[in-house]
Amino acid sequence: MKKYFFPLLRKVFNGIITLFFLICLIFLLLRLAPGNPVHKFVSPEFSPELSEKIYNSFNLNAPLHEQFLSFLANIISLNFGISYIYRQPVFEVIMNYFPFTLMFAFIVFFIQTAGSIVLSLYSFKKKNCWQDIFFNKFSLIIYSVPTYVLAVLLILFFSVCLQIFPSAGINSFNPEENNYFRFAAEKINYLFLPVMTLSIIGTAYFYRYLRENMDMTDSAPFTLLLKSNGLSRNGILIKHILPNSVFPLISVAGIEIGMLLSGALITETIFALPGMGRLTVTSILQRDYPLVTGCAFVSGLCVILSNIAADFIKSVIDSRIAGDLIE
Amino acid sequence: MIKKNFAFVLLLIFFSSCGKDGKDTRLVSIGISSDIQSASPVYSFGVSESILFEHTNLGLVGHKWDSAKGGLTDYPLLAEDWKWNESRDEVVFTLRSDIKWSDDKAFSPEDIVFTYSVYSNPVVQSSFFGMFDKFHTLENGQIDIKNTFEIISPQKIKFKFVKNSNPSLLETDLPIIAKHIFEGIPDSLISVSDAIFKSCGTGPYKLKKWERNQYILLEKRKGHFLVNDLSPSRIILKVIPEYFTRKNQLLTGEIDVLPEINTEDIYEFENRKDLNISAMQGRYIDFICWNNVSPEAFLKDSVIPNKYFGSKDIRKALTYGINRKMILDEFLLGRGSVANEPVSPIFKDNYSKSTNFSYNPKKALAILKNAGWQDSDNNGILDKSGQEFSFTLNFVTGKPLREYTANIVKSDLKKIGINVNLEPLERGVFLEKMYSRQMDAFISGWQVPIPLHIKPYWNSDLKKYQTNTSGFMNKEIDQLLDKTSQTNDPAELKRIYNKIQNIIRENQPVTFLFWIDNFSVYSSKIKNAEVNSLGSVQRCWEWEVR
Numbered sequence: 001m002k003k004y005f006f007p008l009l010r011k012v013f014n015g016i017i018t019l020f021f022l023i024c025l026i027f028l029l030l031r032l033a034p035g036n037p038v039h040k041f042v043s044p045e046f047s048p049e050l051s052e053k054i055y056n057s058f059n060l061n062a063p064l065h066e067q068f069l070s071f072l073a074n075i076i077s078l079n080f081g082i083s084y085i086y087r088q089p090v091f092e093v094i095m096n097y098f099p100f101t102l103m104f105a106f107i108v109f110f111i112q113t114a115g116s117i118v119l120s121l122y123s124f125k126k127k128n129c130w131q132d133i134f135f136n137k138f139s140l141i142i143y144s145v146p147t148y149v150l151a152v153l154l155i156l157f158f159s160v161c162l163q164i165f166p167s168a169g170i171n172s173f174n175p176e177e178n179n180y181f182r183f184a185a186e187k188i189n190y191l192f193l194p195v196m197t198l199s200i201i202g203t204a205y206f207y208r209y210l211r212e213n214m215d216m217t218d219s220a221p222f223t224l225l226l227k228s229n230g231l232s233r234n235g236i237l238i239k240h241i242l243p244n245s246v247f248p249l250i251s252v253a254g255i256e257i258g259m260l261l262s263g264a265l266i267t268e269t270i271f272a273l274p275g276m277g278r279l280t281v282t283s284i285l286q287r288d289y290p291l292v293t294g295c296a297f298v299s300g301l302c303v304i305l306s307n308i309a310a311d312f313i314k315s316v317i318d319s320r321i322a323g324d325l326i327e
Numbered sequence: 328m329i330k331k332n333f334a335f336v337l338l339l340i341f342f343s344s345c346g347k348d349g350k351d352t353r354l355v356s357i358g359i360s361s362d363i364q365s366a367s368p369v370y371s372f373g374v375s376e377s378i379l380f381e382h383t384n385l386g387l388v389g390h391k392w393d394s395a396k397g398g399l400t401d402y403p404l405l406a407e408d409w410k411w412n413e414s415r416d417e418v419v420f421t422l423r424s425d426i427k428w429s430d431d432k433a434f435s436p437e438d439i440v441f442t443y444s445v446y447s448n449p450v451v452q453s454s455f456f457g458m459f460d461k462f463h464t465l466e467n468g469q470i471d472i473k474n475t476f477e478i479i480s481p482q483k484i485k486f487k488f489v490k491n492s493n494p495s496l497l498e499t500d501l502p503i504i505a506k507h508i509f510e511g512i513p514d515s516l517i518s519v520s521d522a523i524f525k526s527c528g529t530g531p532y533k534l535k536k537w538e539r540n541q542y543i544l545l546e547k548r549k550g551h552f553l554v555n556d557l558s559p560s561r562i563i564l565k566v567i568p569e570y571f572t573r574k575n576q577l578l579t580g581e582i583d584v585l586p587e588i589n590t591e592d593i594y595e596f597e598n599r600k601d602l603n604i605s606a607m608q609g610r611y612i613d614f615i616c617w618n619n620v621s622p623e624a625f626l627k628d629s630v631i632p633n634k635y636f637g638s639k640d641i642r643k644a645l646t647y648g649i650n651r652k653m654i655l656d657e658f659l660l661g662r663g664s665v666a667n668e669p670v671s672p673i674f675k676d677n678y679s680k681s682t683n684f685s686y687n688p689k690k691a692l693a694i695l696k697n698a699g700w701q702d703s704d705n706n707g708i709l710d711k712s713g714q715e716f717s718f719t720l721n722f723v724t725g726k727p728l729r730e731y732t733a734n735i736v737k738s739d740l741k742k743i744g745i746n747v748n749l750e751p752l753e754r755g756v757f758l759e760k761m762y763s764r765q766m767d768a769f770i771s772g773w774q775v776p777i778p779l780h781i782k783p784y785w786n787s788d789l790k791k792y793q794t795n796t797s798g799f800m801n802k803e804i805d806q807l808l809d810k811t812s813q814t815n816d817p818a819e820l821k822r823i824y825n826k827i828q829n830i831i832r833e834n835q836p837v838t839f840l841f842w843i844d845n846f847s848v849y850s851s852k853i854k855n856a857e858v859n860s861l862g863s864v865q866r867c868w869e870w871e872v873r
Contacts, residue, residue: 035755039762051793054452085364087519096539152571160575167579168572169541169565272567274540287755 004315011311015304019297020075026296027071030289031064037084037287058084058289071293080297081290085283090294094279098298100170101276105260107195112202113253117246119203120210124218124237136211142204151197151270158193165192168272194271198264202256209252213245220244247317254310258303353560353872355853357584357864358573362540362566366526368502369445369453369517375543378564378864382545383429383528384502387420387439391866392777392859394607397675399778401496404553405434405503405529409496416488418499424482425552428505429526429533436484440476441506444469450514455501461492493813497778503529531868532562540566547868557871559853577602583850586863590662596848603849605857609663610671613728613772613840615649615720615736617642620789620798622765630789630798635718635767640698642835646684648691648743649736655841658731662846666839668828669784671775673860676817677824681832692743702744709744717746721760721769724751729770732840736770762793770840771796777860779824782808785831799836 038055055061059070074081080090123135142150159167170190217223218241226236263277276295283291359375368380387406390399403409406420426434446455447462447470456468463474477485488494505527512520526534531553532545543564547554565582567573574592577585580601588596588604596602617636624631636642651665664672667681700709700716709716720736722729730751737747752760760766773794775781786792786808787800807827814820847863849856854871 034759035753036759039755039758053449057452082519087365087370087523155572155575159579163579166581167575168567168569168581171538171541270569270572272541272565272569272572274538278540278568285754 022300035287080294083291084288090290097279108198111199115203116206124214139204139207147266217241217244254306258306261302262299355559356563356582358582365523367523380502382532383530385530386500392861419485436478438506442503461494553868558868586847607845607858609843609845610775611843615838616797625764639834644691644694646838647687650686662844663841679825679828708746718767719748721766723757797836
């Protein structure tokens with residue numbers, strides 16, 4: 001375990017530095033970008049004096065360097081301030097949305113990973129048969145479909161035509177009246193379409209990656225050696241080809257899970273889901289500077305952590321790269 | 328076999344759980360596009376909040392829209408009666424005796440005084456701040472409580488207004504908040520206190536549950552004087568940001584009410600027997616704003632006429648040069664009317680119709696030539712003193728009607744030798760440029776307020792009134808606008824508004840495009856529901872769910 005410690009520590013340290021620069025950059029970009037958070041309050045009767053008072057109450061009238069120093073002082077204690085639109089501490093607002101995103105992201109990630117492995121194995125076993133050709137072509141088509149198109153198609157088919165699944169939301173209006181089983185069934189019912197939207201496309205993406213790796217591994221000299229030694233085809237596939245093919249996928253999966261944890265904006269908007277993607281975009285459009293910074297911090301943190309996790313898993317699988325894992 | 332049975336049982340349980348919400352037949356679900364941001368009316372900045380607070384926090388009186396007369400009528404809410412003094416600057420309200428807060432605490436006139444004190448306090452930054460110019464106020468704009476309110480008894484309260492300020496019941500209709508919820512919180516901390524997330528009201532519905540960005544569940548307060556057995560037992564405001572999803576939810580019966588549908592969807596809903604479409608002549612107007620003042624000079628605190636749009640003749644020519652009827656017919660399928668004035672046709676008494684400024688490119692060209700604009704270098708674009716007539720037209724991204732209008736404007740004006748560059752802007756950027764008057768021309772829109780009040784849009788004090796986005800300045804208009812708040816005489820108001828509309832038409836500070844009709848769809852299980860000029864979702868306690 002010791003051999004992982006220092007590389008991991010170095011990676012964590014690099015992550016903290018990256019995160020620090022990320023939120024500093026976000027802070028500066030927000031202040032330089034056009035737009036004014038007070039404009040959402042402007043109404044015909046709204047006086048410029050009150051407008052200025054609100055602006056000042058957001059501490060936006062102070063010189064940029066003063067704002068930046070105060071921002072840095074707060075960031076050290078992980079205090080992102082009060083959200084302009086939610087009127088609550090940024091951390092509390094994010095905590096209202098992040099648990100859903102966490103659950104949603106892991107369900108999607110699990111389905112797309114498991115789905116792609118099963119499909120790749122099946123397709124590989126049927127190599128050059130019509131099933132293999134079909135999956136290869138079909139995955140390309142699915143991968144090329146924009147998320148919103150697939151979401152709309154799924155809604156039209158399952159929700160409007162068949163009326164099996166609800167088209168938006170995450171629960172009914174009386175979840176407290178449900179028992180646990182009904183509660184779980186209801187969650188599955190409401191999340192089915194959004195999860196499918198993301199995981200179908202994700203599965204196609206992982207499938208293409210994995211399937212290609214399997215072909216490359218299959219043509220590697222060591223596979224030929226194993227075949228010549230008389231090992232069974234299934235044994236080679238499960239014990240040698242699959243692990244070697246999954247290995248490069250781990251890095252891609254690390255990025256993918258990080259992106260999912262940052263929020264899936266289009267899916268969340270179409271299906272009215274209360275996730276980080278929707279929160280981030282709302283905060284950007286409303287010029288809620290503290291919340292934008294908080295969301296960027298969480299997104300950055302998720303991407304960095306998932307990458308560290310991916311590197312760590314890779315080093316555990318292949319101890320040869322433990323030392324330089326993370327270079 | 329065991330596996331199959333297990334899968335079957337799972338599926339059975341799963342699908343048995345997939346039914347529609349509950350068995351409450353008097354539940355009404357309404358699709359809204361954005362969530363509320365607080366549960367207290369102190370910060371009521373959006374449409375969703377207006378819907379909520381109308382049902383949870385009553386005012387002393389309410390107002391209904393009377394389509395026949397084109398104006399508001401008052402009706403009692405917390406006050407069962409009221410009496411003005413002879414000079415009409417004091418009014419005594421007799422409060423109902425059966426009012427209780429939703430947490431069962433007693434309601435008192437102290438709550439009313441506290442409410443007005445909080446709303447008018449500049450430190451609190453309430454959305455109602457700035458609406459108290461007819462009240463006695465302190466230097467900071469806060470209502471002078473001692474000189475304004477007199478609690479005569481637990482059932483009677485007197486409002487005293489500034490002499491000759493011509494107050495009406497509209498000054499007394501704000502939603503009342505519970506003093507016991509806010510008491511003890513410093514004014515400066517109200518905006519970030521937990522109190523603004525606690526709903527406590529005197530309305531016929533109470534906020535039962537609020538799932539952020541999901542739904543707001545209102546429950547009927549049994550025994551409340553406004554509800555009856557047929558009123559909706561629960562109202563759900565479902566937050567669905569995407570219009571496409573809201574529409575599908577209506578089609579599948581997941582919601583019962585969809586306010587403000589797109590015009591092109593009317594035909595789809597018309598064929599449904601389980602849905603009723605309600606239509607209303609709108610008070611929403613789109614217009615092209617010609618910046619009457621120079622953006623560069625305005626940035627330096629100076630006001631000089633815009634090099635293109637500083638002249639009223641040029642602005643008239645531009646209006647003649649744009650085929651507004653065609654945009655209305657093509658994009659809005661004729662569901663609306665071409666506008667020529669800032670007063671909506673819904674205000675029957677004060678609206679003066681004009682059919683001038685129909686599409687006439689020849690007349691537009693003639694006016695431009697008279698003003699010295701000619702195509703001297705034969706490049707198809709008019710020029711004057713070496714300056715080509717070429718400007719940028721801005722509009723907000725993501726609004727198909729505005730994008731369509733912009734393209735038609737570009738094409739129409741090209742025909743009369745004017746080059747228009749189209750530049751869509753993100754909403755935040757657009758608003759900043761609009762309020763600082765840094766655009767030459769842009770497409771925007773506004774909703775004429777009820778009661779009719781257009782002073783902020785046309786007053787010449789450009790510093791004070793950011794909403795006068797065209798920078799139009801006219802002393803006669805200023806005087807007339809002041810007079811509108813000094814009289815309640817319908818004949819006098821009609822005369823004043825006619826004059827205002829004539830002056831604005833004559834000067835064309837903006838090119839008014841069209842009044843857009845409002846369509847809303849209701850499930851046929853709801854009776855008594857209809858869209859009117861105040862909106863699509865109002866007084867839900869009067870709806871009957873069968």
